[in-house]
Structure formats: structure tokens, C-alpha cells
Amino acid sequence: HRSEITDLFDKDVRIQIAVLSVCYIALYFATVLYRRICNENAVFNDEVERQKEELFQQAEELEALNGELNRYSEDLLVKNDQLKEMAMQTIMTIANTIDAKDEYTRGHSRRVSEYSAAIAAEMGFSEEELRDIRFTGLLHDIGKIGVPDNVLNKPGRLTSEEYQLMKDHTVTGGEILKDITMIKDLDIGAKYHHEHYDGTGYPEGLRGDEIPLTARIIGVADAYDAMTSNRVYRRHLPQDKVIEELKKGNGTQFDPKACSILLRLIEENRLPGFNPDDESIEVKQATQILTRVIDKAEEAALEDMQLDELTGTLSREHGMKVIQNEIGKHGTGSIFAFDIDNFRRVNEKKGFVTGDRYLSRAAEEIKSLVKDITVCRFGSDEFIAYLPDADSEEDAVRMAEKYIAAIRDISLNDPSYSMLSVSIGITPVSTEKDRIMVLYENASKALFVAKQYGEGSFFYHGLDMSEEDDVAVANSADLRYIVDCINSPDKESLQESFPEAYAVSEAARELMKENGDDIYITLFTLRLKDGDQLNTVSRTELMDILERSIGKHLEKCCVALKYSNLQHVLLIGGLDEGGVRQTINKITADFYRVNTAREVEVHYDTAELAKPLLFEAGKV
Known part of the structure; x- marks a missing residue:
């Protein structure tokens, strides 16, 4: 049995040795693996530490950057407020400059x-x-x-x-x-x-x-x-x-x-x-600078167009300023408005070159009237002149007559100027504070009246003329124009240019043929007392009332025609002056009985066609 025991012992030893060998080998590999893991972990830890340091550094940099951004944002807000204030001041400067005009x-x-x-x-x-x-x-x-x-x-x-x-x-x-x-x-x-x-x-x-x-x-x-x-x-x-x-x-x-x-x-x-004086000194100074810049620019622009190239007179804008300054110096004299008659017809019949020659000649005669005169071309065929020495109606009328005589002499003696004719409106300058545009309005009213008197006429708009005088003069001028149309031989041109006047003219001729006697013509005009304009509805209603009032009192030898939106013409034959007056009184009385608009006035003017001189101009 000893041999069996020995074999078992050897077998156990071999098993133990094998186990130990396996353990040793496993321990070896575990040690190698551990060392590798430890090395890798150390490298990882080093990398983590490095990244942590970088993150801390970046955090510090971000914090610094955030502080910079906050300061920049605050600066932006301040700058934005400053820009808003500058924008407001700039806009206020522009607004003040506009207001300063x-x-x-x-x-x-x-x-x-x-x-x-x-x-x-x-x-x-x-x-x-x-x-x-x-x-x-x-x-x-x-x-x-x-x-x-x-x-x-x-x-x-x-x-x-x-x-x-x-x-x-x-x-x-x-x-x-x-x-x-x-x-x-x-x-x-x-x-x-x-x-x-x-x-x-x-x-x-x-x-x-x-x-x-x-x-x-x-x-x-x-x-x-x-x-x-x-x-x-x-x-x-x-x-x-x-x-x-x-x-x-x-x-x-x-x-x-x-x-x-x-x-x-x-x-x-x-x-x-708001008090304009409370504005900042910056706004006030900027306003002054911008105003001066604009004024200088306007002056420079005016210097480029001071003179009318064709006629050599002052241009409109510059001329009106010069005349205003001259009025401030003198405070006396007269404003003349010159208008070339039928200038459009001149251009159509004789051509624009001839029209330019007419303008130049008319301007030349204006400038030669007196030594002390300021002339500007105000429109295509209109001139404005200031004569400081024409400080009375007699002086102004003498100048107008002198000019019209000179133009008439040119048109009669030079065939190339055969159609040249100029009408004149005049108004006096009373003080050095008179405004040129107000004076121009008065001169234009006078020019309108002169035009109604016929080509080559003039009219003086005096200081004592009231608004009612203006209306009466305008009405008289309207009637005189109608009478001139009735006597005009150029019916074809009249029919084309002024159909209303032509209709009255034809009706008058027919009535004169039928009646044989002299006839009278009366022009009725409606007007508000305060000088305002009637609206369309009121105008239509009032004209209907006036038309019915005329119709109620028409005699056998009478003709009534509408002349304008506010005017009726009545032609009367077979009556003497007293009968005509009675008829007119009946018409106006009937109008006022029917009309409830008490602020409306009826103006009338009457002329005898056989001798076209106004014998009456009245207001009821």
C-alpha cells in the first residue's frame, strides 16, 4: 500500500504545483494589468486636472468677458440715450429752422x-x-x-x-x-x-x-x-x-x-x-447755424436767377424782395401791374419769337418811363413795377397815360408790333410797412377792371376804395365788357372765347331789331355781405329765386339770361329810364321778400345800349 500512498502524494503535489503555477501566472497578469490601469488612470487624472485648470481659466476669462460685456452694455445704453437726445435736438433744430421761416x-x-x-x-x-x-x-x-x-x-x-x-x-x-x-x-x-x-x-x-x-x-x-x-x-x-x-x-x-x-x-x-427760451444752448446755436446755411443757400440760388434772361428785368422772387426793400426805404409811390393784352393770340398768330419781341419791347418801355423805377417779370406776360416818385393819383395816371401812348405809337407805326397792347392796374403805396403781396393784389384788381374797359386801358385802385367799392367796380367792369361785346364786330372770336357774352350780344341784337327803340341792359350780381364765397347749394337756390323774381316782372319786350353762377342779365326794351328803374326795384323787392338769407346782397348795374355809358350802379 506504500506505493499507492506515494502515488497519491505525488499526484497531490503535482496538483498543488499546477494550482500554484496558475495562481502565479494569474497574479503576474493581474499585476501587469493593475500597473497598466494605474498608469492609464494616472494619465487620465493628469488630463482631468489639466482640463479642470483650463475650465477654471476659461471661467475666469468668461467672468472677465462678462464684466466687459456688462460695461459695454452700460456704455451702449448711455450712448443710445445720447443718440436719442442728439436725434431729438437735431429734429428740434430742423423744426425751429422751419418755424423761423x-x-x-x-x-x-x-x-x-x-x-x-x-x-x-x-x-x-x-x-x-x-x-x-x-x-x-x-x-x-x-x-x-x-x-x-x-x-x-x-x-x-x-x-x-x-x-x-x-x-x-x-x-x-x-x-x-x-x-x-x-x-x-x-x-x-x-x-x-x-x-x-x-x-x-x-x-x-x-x-x-x-x-x-x-x-x-x-x-x-x-x-x-x-x-x-x-x-x-x-x-x-x-x-x-x-x-x-x-x-x-x-x-x-x-x-x-x-x-x-x-x-x-x-x-x-x-x-x-412750452417756452422756446427754455431750449438748450446747443439747440439754439444749431438752429442759428442751420438757418444761416439755408438763407445763404437761398441767396446763392437767387443770385443765379436775379434777372429775367429775356427782358433784362428782375426775376419774380428777387424782384419782389427788392421792391419790398425799396418800399421800406421810401414809403410812398405806386405799384403798377402791366399785362400784355391777348398775348396767347400773339403767340398763336405770329409765333413765339414775335411774342418774345413783344415782351422785350414792353419791358423796355416800362424801364424807360422814369429814372427811379424797379421792374420785375411777375408772370409769362405780366410785369410789376414800383415807382416811388408817383406818390399821387395824378402822377400815377400821368405815367400810365404816357406808357399807353408810347405803346400805341409803336403798334401804329411799326407793323411788326401791330398787335402790341398793354393794360395797367395801379395801386398806391401809403407807408414803408406796406407789404408787396397786398399791394400786388390791389394792383391785380385794378388790372382786372382795366381789362374790362378794353385793350390798352388802365385803372387806379385808390386807398379809399372799400370792399364794396371793389365789388361795384368789378360789376361795372363786367357790364362794360358785355356792352363792348355787343358792339364788337368780331362775333366769331367772341362766340369761341366768351359764349355767355356772345349769347347776351345776340339776344340784344334781336331785341333791338324787334323793338326799334333804345334798349337797356341790367346786370344783377349776388354777393355775401362779408365778402365770403357762397357754397354750391346756396348759390343754386339763390339764383333760382333771382330768376323767378326776374321772370315775374318781365315785360313783353324783355329778355333774361343767366350770365354766370352768380349773375343774371336783363335786357329791357320799350320803356324809358323811369320804367326801367321801376322794373328793377320790383325785381329786387320780390327777391328780398322770398329770400331768407339776409346776409346776401343784390348788386345791379344798368346801361343804355344806344349810348353805352353807365348811368346807374346801385346796391339794394
Whole structure:
């Protein structure tokens, strides 16, 4: 059995040795693997530490950068506030410069801006929207930069052409501002602030909500400031009158909500105040600089067109300024308005070259009237002249007669000037403060009357002529013109140019054939007592009443015709002067019995066609 034991022992030893060998080998590989893992872990830990250090460094850099960004953001906010202030000051400078063109509107744009913002605040506008409407209000009149100063500062009623220039400032303003995007809808306040809620405004006749809200707000604010400020043509209105006008326009001219808010702000005394003297010195200085720049630019432009190239007279704009300055020096004399008769016909029949020769010759004769004379070409066929030494009606009439005689002599003795004829309107200068545009209006009225007297005539518009005198003179001139048409041999031209006068002429000729005796012609004209214009409805109704009144008293040998929208002609035959007077009195008395509009007057003028001299001009 010893051998068996020995074999078992050897077997166990071998097993143990094998196990130990396996363990040793496993331990060896475990040790190698452990060392590798430890090395890799060390490398990983080193990488982690390195990345942590980098992250900490980046965090510090980000923190520093964040601080820089915060400081930069604060600087941006400060710069933004400064830019807003600079923008406001720039816009205020522009607005002040525009207001400075009209000596009576200083601070107007600033007040409109603040009033508009006050109304908008009551409507719930945001701060940004209030800022925008302030900017828009400041620039609402920027288009006036294109309106001539003599129109902006004209003390009297504007002519239709001048009024169109004034209306065009809205379109001009819109065009100037349309490409500016930093302020929302900046151009709409300039373009649409004269639109009316009922559609009767301009430039596009928008109605109600078609008008942008900003423009509706600025429109009522602008109207309020206009009524409460002195203007060149009137003093400011009393507060009760202003409120009355706002209420009258509420819902027609003005947006109902905006107008109602403005009325409430006025009633509660919550409208912001503004004193132009409180502006910063920067704005004041910038305004002065920009005003001087614009004035210099205008002066330079005027220097380029001081003289009319064709006639050698002063150009219109420069000439009116020179004449205004001369009036300021002298304070006496007369303004003459010269107009070449039938100038269009001259161009059509003889050509434009001949027309230019007529203009040059007419201007040459004007300049040679006296040594001390200032002449400017005012229109295509019209000249204005100031004669400081013609300081009485006799002197002015003598100058007019001298000129017309010279023109008549030229047309009679030089066949190339056979159609040359000039009419003249004259008005006196009474003081050195007289405004040239007011004087021009009076001279134009006189020129109109002279034209009715026939080619180559003149008329003197005296200082003592009232508005009623103007109407009476115009009516007499209308009647004289009709009489001249009746006596005119050129019926074909008359029918083409003045069909109404031609119809009266033909009716008069027929009546004279039938009656055989002299006939009388009476011109009836309707007019409001205060000189305003009748509206279309009133005009139609009143003309119907006048027509019926004439029809009720027509005799057998009478003919009545409508001559214009406000005039009727009555041709009377078979009656003496007393009978004609009785017929006219019956007509006017019947008109006043039927008509309830007591502010309307009837003017009439009568002439005997056999001897076309006015024997009566009356007003009932």
C-alpha cells in the first residue's frame, strides 16, 4: 500500500504545483494589468486636472468677458440715450429752422409735438409710440422748407396759386421723410395732417379711419396751436372761440376721439406748456447755424436767377424782395401791374419769337418811363413795377397815360408790333410797412377792371376804395365788357372765347331789331355781405329765386339770361329810364321778400345800349 500512498502524494503535489503555477501566472497578469490601469488612470487624472485648470481659466476669462460685456452694455445704453437726445435736438433744430421761416410761428412745431403726445398718452400709447409721435409732430411742417417766404408771410388772402403752394407742403414733407426708417411712419404726420375726418381735406381727401391715427392726432393739435397763436394775417383767437371752433369741427374736420380728448385736456388745464427760451444752448446755436446755411443757400440760388434772361428785368422772387426793400426805404409811390393784352393770340398768330419781341419791347418801355423805377417779370406776360416818385393819383395816371401812348405809337407805326397792347392796374403805396403781396393784389384788381374797359386801358385802385367799392367796380367792369361785346364786330372770336357774352350780344341784337327803340341792359350780381364765397347749394337756390323774381316782372319786350353762377342779365326794351328803374326795384323787392338769407346782397348795374355809358350802379 506504500506505493499507492506515494502515488497519491505525488499526484497531490503535482496538483498543488499546477494550482500554484496558475495562481502565479494569474497574479503576474493581474499585476501587469493593475500597473497598466494605474498608469492609464494616472494619465487620465493628469488630463482631468489639466482640463479642470483650463475650465477654471476659461471661467475666469468668461467672468472677465462678462464684466466687459456688462460695461459695454452700460456704455451702449448711455450712448443710445445720447443718440436719442442728439436725434431729438437735431429734429428740434430742423423744426425751429422751419418755424423761423414764418416770423409768427416760433415754437409751433414743438407745441404741436407736445400737444400730440399729450393726446396720444390719453389714448394709451406706449412710451416708444409717444417718442415716435413727438418726433413726427416736430417734423410735421418740414415741407414748408419748399414754400417761398413771401407766400408764408403774406398778410392778405392767398391767391389760388399761392394756396396750392401752401397745400403742396404736405406732399413735399412726405417725400422728404419717406425713406427715414429709424422712426416708424415719420412721413405720415407730414403728409396727412391736413386731411379732414369727413374727407374734405388734402392732399388725398382721405376720410375717417383711412387717415392714419398719428396724422389725425397731429391734425387737431396743429389746428389748436394755429388758432391760439398770432399769425401774419390775424391775431390769435380768444379761448372760448377756439373751443367753439374745436367743437364745431369735432367729427367733421377733426377725429372725434382725438378732439374730445384735446377739449378735456383744455378744460382740465392739463395741456403741457412750452417756452422756446427754455431750449438748450446747443439747440439754439444749431438752429442759428442751420438757418444761416439755408438763407445763404437761398441767396446763392437767387443770385443765379436775379434777372429775367429775356427782358433784362428782375426775376419774380428777387424782384419782389427788392421792391419790398425799396418800399421800406421810401414809403410812398405806386405799384403798377402791366399785362400784355391777348398775348396767347400773339403767340398763336405770329409765333413765339414775335411774342418774345413783344415782351422785350414792353419791358423796355416800362424801364424807360422814369429814372427811379424797379421792374420785375411777375408772370409769362405780366410785369410789376414800383415807382416811388408817383406818390399821387395824378402822377400815377400821368405815367400810365404816357406808357399807353408810347405803346400805341409803336403798334401804329411799326407793323411788326401791330398787335402790341398793354393794360395797367395801379395801386398806391401809403407807408414803408406796406407789404408787396397786398399791394400786388390791389394792383391785380385794378388790372382786372382795366381789362374790362378794353385793350390798352388802365385803372387806379385808390386807398379809399372799400370792399364794396371793389365789388361795384368789378360789376361795372363786367357790364362794360358785355356792352363792348355787343358792339364788337368780331362775333366769331367772341362766340369761341366768351359764349355767355356772345349769347347776351345776340339776344340784344334781336331785341333791338324787334323793338326799334333804345334798349337797356341790367346786370344783377349776388354777393355775401362779408365778402365770403357762397357754397354750391346756396348759390343754386339763390339764383333760382333771382330768376323767378326776374321772370315775374318781365315785360313783353324783355329778355333774361343767366350770365354766370352768380349773375343774371336783363335786357329791357320799350320803356324809358323811369320804367326801367321801376322794373328793377320790383325785381329786387320780390327777391328780398322770398329770400331768407339776409346776409346776401343784390348788386345791379344798368346801361343804355344806344349810348353805352353807365348811368346807374346801385346796391339794394
